[in-house]
Amino acid sequence: MSRQLPVFPAQPTLYPLPGFAAIQLSGAERVKFLQGQVTCDVAALSTGSQTLGGHCDPKGKLWSDFRLLVQEESLLLLLRRSALARQLPELKKFAVFSKVEIAEAPHTLCGLAGAGSDGWVAGQFGLADTGLIPGGMAVRLEADRWLLVSDALPAMALPEGDEAQWLGFEILAGLPHIEAAHQGEYIPQMINLQALGGISFSKGCYMGQETVARAKYRGANNRALFLLEGTASGAVEAGAPLEIQLGENWRRSGVVLNVWQQGESLLVSAVLPKDTEADATFRLKDDDASALCLRPLPYALID
Incomplete structure (x- = not known):
């Protein structure tokens, strides 16, 4: 399909x-x-x-x-x-x-x-x-x-x-949206806020600043937001785990942040390791028939 x-x-x-x-x-x-x-x-x-x-x-x-x-x-x-x-x-x-x-x-x-x-x-x-x-x-x-x-x-x-279609436009633009399922899970750089102008590294103190600064200046963050497109056989929700193919095996790699779905067609944003290869193959953990690949972000990732 x-x-x-x-x-x-x-x-x-x-x-x-x-x-x-x-x-x-x-x-x-x-x-x-x-x-x-x-x-x-x-x-x-x-x-x-x-x-x-x-x-x-x-x-x-x-x-x-x-x-x-x-x-x-x-x-x-x-x-x-x-x-x-x-x-x-x-x-x-x-x-x-x-x-x-x-x-x-x-x-x-x-x-x-x-x-x-x-x-x-x-x-x-x-x-x-x-x-x-x-x-x-x-x-x-x-x-x-x-x-x-x-x-x-x-x-x-x-x-x-439909609002679901709007969320699809947001995903294509690389814009993250934290849902209840993700609260307390990610530092701001893991959803690319620094690349989207959402973090100031020159302002005064704020809640959680030490962690955010450490991620920038000491390289303490190894994850980022990516876009994936492909197919799935069932409904997909925020928080769904993703697996990456390694040879003949599959290993957990990250989770879905936001979803657009129409029939079997699927577009998601997901938090994955920053060093994920551009040609990597993914599937949903509970859907062996699913298949996803990375889609380029519309902006450059920066630290």
């Missing part, structure tokens, strides 16, 4: 994203507080800008990755909803010492993708790149692909797509 990949729409298409959530930080010390908690340089961002980042435990393992949006009166962290239940209390833990309020945001999150989407956003919001919109922000992820976040999104007469 021939493999398929997520198909980019021929026209602007709206993707409701119920599987994502937003955490809102408000209060006079919101920037100062978050600066001491996360991997990205919050203080360097201006209103209407955004960045990727991560929030770690004291050992440098991720509670979640996120996309940070800077609004006029608040900060928004966008993350997978399954990670929210553990992430939100961990973020609130030290907030009692700062003038900051933290809660799940009431914002609507939608993806927009398809040929002509850049022009549609320009006509609707007057933006050519990431910026503020009424009640929130529009984030330009790549050509003709946007993230719309607002508590006052207008009605949009556009065809609707």
